[in-house]
Amino acid sequence: MSDNNGEDKKQNSLQRYLYAADKERLRTLLEEMSQITAASIEKAVRALRSGDAVLAEKVIGEDDLIDEKEEQIDQECLYSIATRQPMREDLRFVYSVMKIIVDLERIGDQAVNIAMGVRDLPEGLTFPGEMMPFVEKMAEENIKMIEEVMQAFEAEDETVICATRERRKLIKKTRNDAVSMLDGIIASEKVCGSDRMKLFCAVILILRHLSRISDYVLNLAERVSFIATGISPLTLKKAQEKGRPKTLFDKES
Template sequence: MQSEHIFKQYDAELEAVRAKVLEMGSLVEQQIVDALESLVTSNPKLAEAVIKKDHLVNALEVQVDEDCSHIIARRQPTAGDLRMILMMIKTITDLERIGDEAAKIARFSQKSFETDRMWTPRFAEIKTMANLAREMLHMSLDAFARSDATKVLPIAQMDEQVDDQYQMTIRQLITFMLEDPRTISMSLEVLFVSKAIERIGDHAKNISEYVVYMVKGKDVRHITMKKMEQEAARP
């Protein structure tokens, strides 16, 4: 009876940490949406809200890190439980960095407002990339919540699309700057936001790869797309 109680308490501790990771993911996801919206709508209050949420994300990272350390020390988890804990420790690092990228975009928005400069850059050029990165994060968090390792392949494919969009944006911006030096300032602004979005996509892809490790015990980082397809097809 005592042993059963201990196991139930252990499961409750793991579930509590898992819930905090998902809460952190939800906060970060909203940060991305609000940061990009603040650019499009020239909304300084929305940008400020994104920046204020950053400390909540940081606090959750510290809490989850401490909780995982305590579980490892007290419960000495093995196999799947240990993989899940290691996965969560890695995931919160990527989520915190995604939050940082969203906050960067929000601070850039504020700077534009403070200098009375309208957000006129070609945001349409990076809108597709932004939507892809947001969807990648959503899918990665959903994969974690469902312990679904099959999402890694479509997320990796979306990451390639984000990278392609980023490179295309760079080429377009170079053309604009060469043709009209007056667009240099605007082009650098678009590049700043584009790079932040590209990094968000990279972190989202990392999380999906951690899910595969958690579920299957396989490390799929830094492998080719073909090998990833083979791994995703395995039960």
């Protein structure tokens, strides 16, 4: 063995040691970001239930925390790639983290959208109480999904994707049930003012935001699966779609 080879090996094992430290740090940061994001959903729905405009404003303001965390994690990822030059599964890990935070940020945006819906409800109108159980069910399931996916991220467990798909189906079903009930309410309305219309649109929008969150959580699960298996989300999607037309469940209608 030449001296040079020995040096290379030492250098390599140092790089791997440093990379392992980066990875631990990224895990911690990502866990923090996912907790802030899940908390935003919970707070936005709490603001909706109680018509609490102050809490809604808080959710809107706290979106900056999520954006800052995203930027911080991006910086750490770039630093790790540029200095440790990870390859194969290591590069896959860092790249996946960079994509996971994009979806976490989108989830945070949807929580902000819900909070803005609360803030901008037409004067004197409150969110229809009959709709709250649907909204709360969807929010709870989304938060559970995020927690499950983050646990799977820790364990690099690709099987989470099946549980996520099931929960997402349940969320879509809850949304459809809510829309059916809303149809009934609308049909029974005697008069149809512009404010009532806006209120109903606000309900539909909030259901939509919660439904979108479940799409983004599925993206997260696909990234976790990619870390574990190396099969990219696009490849997964194509395998799933082969031979069947797009359905309402593929993308929000």
